[in-house]
Amino acid sequence: MKRQLFDFSDSLSTMAKERLESSAIGEMIKLVVSNKAISFTAGEPSSELLPVEQLKEAFKGVFDDPAKLCYYWSDLGHIELREWICDWMRKDGLSAKWVKPENIMMTCGSQEGISFAAEAFIDPGSYVLVENPTYMETLLSFRKQGATCIGVPIDENGIIIDELKKIIEQKKVRMLYTIPNFQNPTGYCTSRERREKVIELLSEHGIPILEDDPYHYLSYDKETPPTYMSLAGDNACVIYLGSFSKIVAPGLRCGWMVLPDQIVSKIISLRVNANLSLPILVQDGLFNMLQKIDLEAHINDLRDVYRKRRDDLCAAFEEYIVPLGVRINKPEGGFFIWGNLDGIPDMFEFAKYAVKEFKVGVIPGSVFFVPGTSDQSAIRFSFAKVDKKNAVEGAKRLVAAINAYPKNN
Amino acid sequence: MKRQLFDFSDSLSTMAKERLESSAIGEMIKLVVSNKAISFTAGEPSSELLPVEQLKEAFKGVFDDPAKLCYYWSDLGHIELREWICDWMRKDGLSAKWVKPENIMMTCGSQEGISFAAEAFIDPGSYVLVENPTYMETLLSFRKQGATCIGVPIDENGIIIDELKKIIEQKKVRMLYTIPNFQNPTGYCTSRERREKVIELLSEHGIPILEDDPYHYLSYDKETPPTYMSLAGDNACVIYLGSFSKIVAPGLRCGWMVLPDQIVSKIISLRVNANLSLPILVQDGLFNMLQKIDLEAHINDLRDVYRKRRDDLCAAFEEYIVPLGVRINKPEGGFFIWGNLDGIPDMFEFAKYAVKEFKVGVIPGSVFFVPGTSDQSAIRFSFAKVDKKNAVEGAKRLVAAINAYPKNN
Numbered sequence: 001m002k003r004q005l006f007d008f009s010d011s012l013s014t015m016a017k018e019r020l021e022s023s024a025i026g027e028m029i030k031l032v033v034s035n036k037a038i039s040f041t042a043g044e045p046s047s048e049l050l051p052v053e054q055l056k057e058a059f060k061g062v063f064d065d066p067a068k069l070c071y072y073w074s075d076l077g078h079i080e081l082r083e084w085i086c087d088w089m090r091k092d093g094l095s096a097k098w099v100k101p102e103n104i105m106m107t108c109g110s111q112e113g114i115s116f117a118a119e120a121f122i123d124p125g126s127y128v129l130v131e132n133p134t135y136m137e138t139l140l141s142f143r144k145q146g147a148t149c150i151g152v153p154i155d156e157n158g159i160i161i162d163e164l165k166k167i168i169e170q171k172k173v174r175m176l177y178t179i180p181n182f183q184n185p186t187g188y189c190t191s192r193e194r195r196e197k198v199i200e201l202l203s204e205h206g207i208p209i210l211e212d213d214p215y216h217y218l219s220y221d222k223e224t225p226p227t228y229m230s231l232a233g234d235n236a237c238v239i240y241l242g243s244f245s246k247i248v249a250p251g252l253r254c255g256w257m258v259l260p261d262q263i264v265s266k267i268i269s270l271r272v273n274a275n276l277s278l279p280i281l282v283q284d285g286l287f288n289m290l291q292k293i294d295l296e297a298h299i300n301d302l303r304d305v306y307r308k309r310r311d312d313l314c315a316a317f318e319e320y321i322v323p324l325g326v327r328i329n330k331p332e333g334g335f336f337i338w339g340n341l342d343g344i345p346d347m348f349e350f351a352k353y354a355v356k357e358f359k360v361g362v363i364p365g366s367v368f369f370v371p372g373t374s375d376q377s378a379i380r381f382s383f384a385k386v387d388k389k390n391a392v393e394g395a396k397r398l399v400a401a402i403n404a405y406p407k408n409n
Numbered sequence: 410m411k412r413q414l415f416d417f418s419d420s421l422s423t424m425a426k427e428r429l430e431s432s433a434i435g436e437m438i439k440l441v442v443s444n445k446a447i448s449f450t451a452g453e454p455s456s457e458l459l460p461v462e463q464l465k466e467a468f469k470g471v472f473d474d475p476a477k478l479c480y481y482w483s484d485l486g487h488i489e490l491r492e493w494i495c496d497w498m499r500k501d502g503l504s505a506k507w508v509k510p511e512n513i514m515m516t517c518g519s520q521e522g523i524s525f526a527a528e529a530f531i532d533p534g535s536y537v538l539v540e541n542p543t544y545m546e547t548l549l550s551f552r553k554q555g556a557t558c559i560g561v562p563i564d565e566n567g568i569i570i571d572e573l574k575k576i577i578e579q580k581k582v583r584m585l586y587t588i589p590n591f592q593n594p595t596g597y598c599t600s601r602e603r604r605e606k607v608i609e610l611l612s613e614h615g616i617p618i619l620e621d622d623p624y625h626y627l628s629y630d631k632e633t634p635p636t637y638m639s640l641a642g643d644n645a646c647v648i649y650l651g652s653f654s655k656i657v658a659p660g661l662r663c664g665w666m667v668l669p670d671q672i673v674s675k676i677i678s679l680r681v682n683a684n685l686s687l688p689i690l691v692q693d694g695l696f697n698m699l700q701k702i703d704l705e706a707h708i709n710d711l712r713d714v715y716r717k718r719r720d721d722l723c724a725a726f727e728e729y730i731v732p733l734g735v736r737i738n739k740p741e742g743g744f745f746i747w748g749n750l751d752g753i754p755d756m757f758e759f760a761k762y763a764v765k766e767f768k769v770g771v772i773p774g775s776v777f778f779v780p781g782t783s784d785q786s787a788i789r790f791s792f793a794k795v796d797k798k799n800a801v802e803g804a805k806r807l808v809a810a811i812n813a814y815p816k817n818n
Contacts, residue, residue, distance in 0.1 A: 003507065004643065004645035004669050004670055004671070005643055005644045005645065006612065006615075006641075006644055006646035006671075007615065008617060008671045009671075010615055011530050011584060011615070011616070011617050012529060012530065012675070013528065013532045013554070013583075015529070015532075016528070016529040016672075016675045020675055020679065020682075022674065022677070022678055022681075023681055026484070026681070030482075042480075044479060044480050045479075047475040047476060047479055050475050050478050050479075052478065053472075055472060055478065056469065056472035059468055059471075059472070060465070062468075063461055063462075063465035063468070066456040066457070066459050066461050067456060068660060069459050069461065069464065069658040069659075069660040069661065070453060070454075070456055070459075070658070070659055071659050071660065073439075075435070098413050107684075108517070108683075108685075108688075109684055109685055111681075111682075111683070111684050112683060112684040115682055115683050119422065119424055119425070120422060120424070120425040121420050121421065121422055121425070122422055123422045123423050123424075126422070137681065140678075140682055141682045145422070174422075175420060206415075206416065206420070207420070208417060208420050232415075234412045234414055235414045235415055236414065236415050249479070250478075250479055250480050251478035251479045251480065251481070251688060251690055252478065252688055252690070253684065253686065253687060253688040260415065260417065262415075263421075263425075265431065266421070266429055268431070269429035269430065269431055269549075269553075270429070270553075272431075272432055272520075272549070273524055273546070273549055273550045274521060274524050275516075275517035275520050275521040276518055276520045276546065277662065278517065278662060279517075279660060279661055279662040279691050280660055281661070282690070
C-alpha cells in the first residue's frame with residue numbers, strides 16, 4: 001500500500017488552489033477513446049495528412065551538427081527558421097513592415113504564446129476581452145493569471161462592434177484575444193470591415209490585440225481577409241500567433257509569436273523562466289523540411305481533403321440531424337461546425353450520454369463560453385478526422401442519441 | 410525606417426513591469442562568444458561527449474508511427490519513457506516506494522519543473538528558501554512569481570542546519586529549493602547527515618522540498634549520498650527534478666518531475682496552460698535510444714572525461730592563480746569550481762574586463778546570491794568544456810587579467 005504522509009495544502013499558491021481548472025475537452029476526448037466512439041471532438045489534423053516521410057528525411061540532417069543537441073544561443077529560437085517565417089509572412093501579406101526575424105519568437109505551439117501573453121498582460125483582477133464563445137484553453141490560461149474574461153458577442157462576421165464599444169467604454173481592459181479566421185469553436189471568420197473597426201476602436205483606448213491565427217491557411221471557399229497585424233501596420237498594436245500545428249504536424253509543437261519591439265525583452269524573460277529554450281533540434285528538422293517541401297502545394301492538398309470532409313459532414317448533418325431541429329453553421333475554413341439544438345437541459349450530460357450509449361463524441365458548446373454566459377443549446381463538431389463513411393454513421397448515431405435522450409418539457 | 414506607434418506600457422502586468430530580470434549569465438556567455446574567449450562560463454556538456462550517432466539512429470524509429478507527430482494522449486508525457494525512468498530511479502535507489510509512472514511528468518528541462526513549482530507554491534510576498542548562493546535561473550523564476558527568496562548559508566557539507574532552523578522559526582516559508590549534489594555554483598555536496606536533519610526540521614514545519622538533481626550521476630570520487638526523496642520515504646514531502654541534459658544532451662530539453670499524488674493534478678493543469686504538451690517525438694527518440702545504449706557505461710565514460718578535466722583545471726589553477734591569492738574549492742562532481750579572490754571591488758566588472766581584454770570568460774559569483782547578500786570575491790569556473798591545453802592557457806590569461814586589473818586599496 002502506498003502512503004504519503006505530507007500535507008501540501010498549506011504550501012500551495014492562490015493560483016494552485018483557486019485558479020487552475022482542468023480541460024473539459026480533454027475529458028470528452030478520453031471518453032471517446034475509451035468508448036471507441038466515432039469522434040467529432042478533436043480539432044487536430046488527420047494523421048494520414050502529415051508529411052511523415054519528408055519529416056523523417058529532414059530530421060536526419062539535424063544530427064550532422066551536434067550543436068543542434070546543445071543549448072541554443074538565441075533565446076528567440078532557430079534563426080534560419082525565424083528568417084523563413086519572416087519572409088513567408090511578408091510574401092503572403094500577413095505581417096507589417098516593422099516585422100524582422102528579431103520580432104519573432106518560436107513557441108511550443110500557439111498555447112505557449114497565449115500563456116506568455118497572459119503573464120505579460122494580466123494581473124489578478126484585470127479585465128480581458130475574448131470572443132464569446134472562444135478557445136477554451138485560452139480561458140483557462142487567462143483565468144490562471146487571475147483575469148476576469150469578458151465575452152464579446154460575435155456573429156458570422158466576427159466581433160459585434162457596438163457590443164465591443166459598450167464594453168470598452170465601461171471598463172479598463174488589458175487586451176483583446178481573437179481568432180479571426182474560422183474561429184474555434186464557431187468556424188466564424190471576421191470580415192475585413194469588422195477587423196478595421198476593431199483596430200480603430202481598440203487603438204483609441206490603447207488596448208492591444210492578441211491575434212491567434214492557426215487556421216489561416218485552411219480556407220476552403222475564398223481567400224481569408226488580411227490579418228489584424230497587417231491592417232494595423234505601423235500602429236503596432238498586435239501580437240500575432242502563428243502555428244505549424246495544422247499545416248505540418250501538431251506534435252512538433254512549433255508555433256511562433258510576432259512581437260512588437262517594446263515587449264520582445266519581456267517575452268524573452270518569460271521564455272528563459274519557463275524552460276530556458278525549446279528543443280532546437282525540432283525547429284531544425286522543421287526548417288530542413290521547409291527547404292524541400294512545396295508547402296503551397298501541400299496546403300492545397302490539405303484544403304482539398306478538409307473541404308470534402310466539411311462538405312460530407314454538412315451533407316450528412318443536413319440529411320440526418322437538421323430534420324430533428326439541429327441548426328448548423330457551415331464554415332468557410334478551419335475544422336469546426338457550430339451547431340445548436342434546443343430542448344437539451346445540459347449539453348455536457350447529453351455529450352457524455354451520446355458517447356457512452358451511442359458511441360459518438362461531440363463537444364458541448366458550453367465549455368467555450370465565459371462563466372455566466374453559457375449557451376446550453378450549443379455543440380461543436382470537428383470534421384478534421386472524419387471521412388464520409390464515419391460522417392454518415394456518426395450522424396445516424398446522433399439521431400439515435402437525440403431521439404433516445406430525455407427531452408426538456 | 411520602422412515605426413511602431415502603439416504604447417504597451419499601460420497594458421503590462423506587474424510581473425512584466427517589475428518582476429522580470431534578464432540572465433546575467435547569458436550576457437557573459439554572449440561576451441565570451443563575441444570575444445572568441447577561452448570559456449570557463451557554460452555549465453553545459455561538451456558537444457563531443459553527446460551520443461550523436463545513437464540519437465540519430467534512435468530518431469529514425471520515431472517516424473514509423475505518425476501518432477508520435479500528433480497530440481499525445483497523456484498530459485504527463487511519454488508513457489514508456491516514464492516507466493523507464495520509474496524503474497531506473499527505483500533500481501538506483503533514487504525514489505520512494507510510492508513513486509509510480511503516474512507520479513512522473515516529463516518537463517522541458519529541469520527549468521520547466523522549477524517554473525511549475527514556482528507557480529504552484531508562490532504567491533506575491535511568499536518566502537521561499539534557497540541555498541545561498543544557488544542556480545541563478547531559479548532565483549529569477551521565484552522572483553517572477555513575486556517571492557522573497559531567503560538565502561540559507563551553506564558550506565562544503567551543504568545547508569547549515571542551525572541557520573536553517575533560525576530562519577524557519579521566524580518566518581512562514583513555502584518551500585526549500587536545493588541542489589544537493591555538486592551544487593551550481595559551488596560544487597558542494599550535501600552530506601547524508603545534513604539531508605536527514607533538513608527533512609526532519611522542514612517536516613516539523615510542513616515545508617516541502619524541491620530537490621533539483623541534474624548532476625546526480627556526475628560524481629568523480631565517491632558515491633553520491635541518498636536523495637532527499639528516498640530519505641523522506643513515505644513522508645512524501647519532496648518534489649524531485651531529474652534531467653537528461655547532463656548525461657545525454659541538453660538540447661533534447663528532457664527532464665522530469667516526480668510529484669506526490671496531492672499535486673499531480675495541479676501540475677498537469679500548469680502543463681496544459683503552458684503549452685498543452687511537449688513534442689512527444691523528442692521523448693520517443695530519447696526512449697528509443699535508452700533501449701539500445703549502455704547508459705551506465707556511457708555515464709562512466711563521461712565521469713572519466715570530466716574527472717580529468719576537473720583535475721587538469723584544478724592543477725592549472727593551483728599552479729597559476731592560487732599563488733595570486735585565489736582560493737578554490739575542488740568539487741567531487743558536477744561541472745563547477747567555486748573560487749574567491751579578495752580585493753576586487755566589483756567582480757562583474759572584472760569578468761567583463763577579463764573577457765574583453767584577455768579573452769578568458771568566468772562567471773562573477775555575485776549573480777548566484779539572493780539580493781543584499783552578494784559576495785563580491787566569488788567566481789564560478791566551469792571545467793565541462795575545457796581540455797588541458799585550454800585549462801593552462803585560460804589560467805595564464807587569468808593571471809594576466811588579475812595582475813593588470815586595478816586593485817582595491
